[in-house]
Every structure is written in structure tokens, then in C-alpha cells.
Amino acid sequence: MPISTVFEGKTEYMQILDKDSKVDAELDPGLPDEVLDRMYRLMVLGRLWDHKCINLQRTGRMFTYPPLEGQEAVSVGSVLAVKPEDWLFPSYREWFIYHIRGGPLSMVNMVWMGMEEGMKLDKNLRVYPYAIPIASNLPHAVGAAYALRMKGEKCACIAYCGDGATSEGDFHDALNFAGVWHVPCVFVICNNQWAISVPRKKQTDSETLAQKALAYGFSGVQVDGNDVLAVYKAVKEAADAARAGKGPKVVECITYRIGAHTTADDPKRYRSEDEVLYWRERDPIKRFLFYLEKKGIWSEAYEHKIHEEADRLIEDAITKAESFRQDPKEMFRYVYAGMTRNLEEQMKECFGEEGK
């Protein structure tokens, strides 16, 4: 009996707007000007916001903060690609997503400022809290997709994680369950090349992260994650298919973490300046700017205007976040639906005349 091939897989890569802003006209999703304008504004806001947060951390107004610089196209492109009824499950670094979805910018930095209030989410925005333990909320997205389908909702769940996260057991559980249950779930892997000091190559011997999907019975696609149009197109197609009952999909976005892992990290210890430069030349905002200029959307005046707008938004957000006074007693109030006798006693000990 001859030996036969029982499985063969392939994984495709897509780029629409290259680093020199050359556009593939056939693949260009041809988005209306308002959407392009929104994409650009949000990416610029994300970048300025990020710089501001680093600054706040340095001046003692924020605790440890994980920079987003370089990855804006993944957050912005993917969120704008899906429908408001789709649920988002961001990773901790992509928390700007909450604002892209319409949440107040002030909420986006509150957790990094050390306040639980930043997790008091508006359920109407359909954003699930990110998880500090890496990859641990990916199975939640799968369960959510199952539940939403069962309730007859026509929506998809979009779950985000990093390249490092693909090594965690939870990642594999999530993909496996998603495949077996054929749920409407899109996994967006933000492959920014590094998990703290560990390079992507040391996480897995697989050629791509997108191909992980194949082992779980569905497909994955790799896109240039610094190309907001490619991210948009890939995630839109995946989410549309998921909503139409065609099952899950992985979208691996190739990007780069320009900044440190967090403000507590020193990337000089493990990577070269040349590497950072290489990626700066592939900046997602710059290449999109030239694209918009050719379309007659971008101009110096436009740039000036959106910077001014962004600065105002940022200042307001910070004032709002910093003036928020959280009642410390809340730490006892949300443990259960009702306060137990034990907690009542402990709260009294903590705050009563006896306590602090």
C-alpha cells in the first residue's frame, strides 16, 4: 500500500500598503474617507497617548505601564473592521481598544494609575476586561462565542493575544475548543516579535503563528500588522465569515513593539538599536499618512488640527482620571453580591476607629 498524504496546509501572507506607501490596488478595501480619517486620527491619538503615559510614569503619576508604540494599526484596524455587536477581548497591551470602541479615554489609563475604576466597563461597548495573566482570557472568548450563538445573537468574538501568549496552554485550549465547537471567534495574534526579552523564534519552532490554526482544524492568515488596511481587511473577512457560521480563524499581525516591554524594562539588554530602526522605517502611521496624502485627505493643516484635538482629549482624560477619588471601602464591597459577616467585621477593623 503506498504512503499517502493525509494533510497538507498552507498559510498566506497579505500586505496592501507597503512600507513605502505603495498600495496594491486590487486588495485595497477602498474605504470611504470618513473611515480612513478615523483610522488615522485614532492611530495618532494612540501614539500621543502612549508617549504621554510614559511621561506620566516617569513623573510618578502612573505606575508600571506597557507601551503600545508601533502596534497602533493592529488595534485600530481590527476594531474598525468589526461590527459594534461583535465582542472584543483585548490583551493588556491593547487596552486603547476600549477607547476605539467609544469608551472614555480617561478609563484607559486608570488601571495603570492603580485604580480598579478602570475596569468598571460599560457593557454596551462590548469590550471584555483584559487579563494580566497571559492568554488566560482566550478560552473566555470561546465560551462567550458559544453562549452568544446559543442565544441567537449574530456576532463574533475577537480575541487578542501576543506572540508569547501562543506558548501558554490556555491559547491551545482556546483554539482547540473553538475548532471543535466551530464557534464565531477570531483570534488576533499581535506578533510584536518580543515577549519581554524572549524573541518570537524562541517561543515556537513553527514558521508562523497563523499556521497554529491548521492543527486545530481551521485556518489562519498572516498580515503585515503595520499596514492598517491589511489588518482591517483580514479581520473583517474573518469576522464576517465567523458571523455567517463558517467557524473560527486566526489572524496573525506582524508588527513590532518599538518601546520597552513596560516602563520597568530595559530593551537594550536584549535587542539591538538597528533592529528598532529597521522597524521604525516600517512605521504604521507614516506609511498611512502618505496614502492619505495621495487621497487628498492628509495635509499639514490636517495634521496640526488632529494633534491639537488629541492633545485636548489627552489633557481632559488625565485630569478626569487623576481627579477621580475611589472609595477604599469598595475593596470589601465587590467581593460578593452581598457583604458577608466576616468581611463586615474586617472592613470595620480596617477603617473603623480601630483601623487606619
Added chain:
Amino acid sequence: MLMKANMVEALNLCLKQEMEKDNSVVVIGEDVGVDGGVFRVTEGLFAKFGKDRVIDSPLSEDGIIGSAIGMAAFGLRPVAEIQFQGFDYQGYHQVVQHLARMRNRTRGSITLPMVLRLPYSGGIKALELHSESLETIYIHLPGLKVVCPASPYDAKGLLAASLDDPDPVIFFEPKRLYRAFKEEVPEERYTLEIGKAKIAKEGNDVTLISWGAMTYVSMEAVAEAEAQGVSVEHIDLRTLSPCDWETVINSVTKTGRAVVVHEAPKTLGFGAEVAARIAEKALLSLEAPVKRVTGWDISIPYPKQEDYYFPDKKRILKGILDTARF
């Protein structure tokens, strides 16, 4: 020769010496190689011993603990680092189902001499799940030794002893103390006995029992209590399993009063076991109820309000004085 070292430097030197002494010792964890660990405890080891002995693992605690168990079963002596104790749960099933019971399961034919290093403790303004102190979930498992030093000197001697030990040792490192202070530490190798508490300070009126980061915080409260005329005997347990009950019971029999301090939640924190042992062995010597000064039974608050959670000098002092004046 003596050198001045903080806890990170003491641990780092210890690992270096162990790796020089025994080439079956390997270090494994996330970012422990090129980066030297996020707390720099493994700094310089990668350059000195190379990638085969200092392993930057993929991001999986399950993989780290599980593969370290395999290494230990097959002749290596792994020192596995979990970046923060709050992420050990991702590999905890390996600990419960294998690490703790392999010796017993195989009637001693397979043993797992390895060290699992867990940076724990709070009060450093860290993110959610970066301030955990759940030593109880290890102490509760027969077959594990649980060690928790409170000073650079103890850290170095206890880590060396952990590497000599024939059983798996869970090594809790109080990250709040990593760089809090320096003290004189012998440069050459030495070991401290696992299972032996230290009397940090002798006294007659009240016994205070603590370990790890809380030992340091308690010292300030003890000094203040002394200033107010209460003589405190301060016991630093150093090893939580097996625990040196003899030292505890002897002291409480002498003082008749006990305060136990920990940052884990009160319910089923190790303080509960301490109180129970005292009740079993020294009840008739007690002149006051055993007092527990602990974290509350809640999730540790985010940085802005974490100070309300952790026992501090004021709360510990009040615990001592209330007990002394009961």
C-alpha cells in the same frame, strides 16, 4: 570573606556558586537568560554558563514546571523560576499531581530534587496578581518543602541548602525585600538548616511569629513595642514546611502570648495553622487569644489602595499591644 549584599545579589551569587560546583544544576524560566530575570536574580548566568544551562523558556509556567520535573527525574537539578508567584497557578497542577507526590507514588524510586523559585509578596505598587502571597497552597501539599527567607544572609544559605535537599523545595522570595537593604554575607558557600526557625530577637512578654517580607515590617513594630515597654520575642520561621514548631511552642510557653503576621488573606492563611498548633501544645500557657495580623479576605487592591491591605507597622504594633494588655 564577607561582602555587603542585598537579597538579589546574595541569591545571584548562590546560583553562580551552585552552578560552578555542580554542572547538573540548570536554571529555567521566562526571561532568566539574556535578560537575567525581570528581577535580575539570574543576571550574568547566561553569559557564564550558556544557553543549555540557563534556559529562556517559552512563555508557559506549565511547561516550565512540567519540564523541570522531567529534568529532575532524569538527573538534572533544575532551579525553575516563575516570574511572579501569581502566575504559578498556570503550572500548579504539575505541582499537586506530580512534584509533591512522585517520591511517595513510586515508593522512592523516582525523586524530584529541584527548586521552584517564586518571587512573592506585595507592597511594591505592582499590577493585579503581581503581589500574591499564597504560600498556603504549597504548605498544604505533603511532599514539598517550603522556604521563605527574610534577609540576604538567610536567602543565600537557604537556597544553597535547598539545592542540597533530596526533595522538591518551593522557595518563596519576598520581592519587597529584594533590594530593601544590604547586610554582610559570607562570599563562600554555606548552608542553613531547612526546617529551623530563627529567633530574630529574644523577649518575654509576647511572641511574634512572621516570615519573609512581614519579618522586616514586623521588626519596626517590635522596636516600637519595646519602646513602649513590651518585651517581644520575634521568631522568623524561615521554613514554613516542615515548620519548626518546637521553637514556636517553647517561646509561647514562656511568654503566654502570641501574635502571627502574614500578608496572605486571614482565612486559612498559615497563621491559622500556627494558632491551631499553639492551641494543641500550649493552650494552658496562654494568657491571651492568639492574634492574627494579616491581609483581609479580599483580592489585593490595585496599587493606589494596596496600603489598606498589607499589615503595616501600625497594625502589627496594635496587635502586639492588644495582646500584651489583654
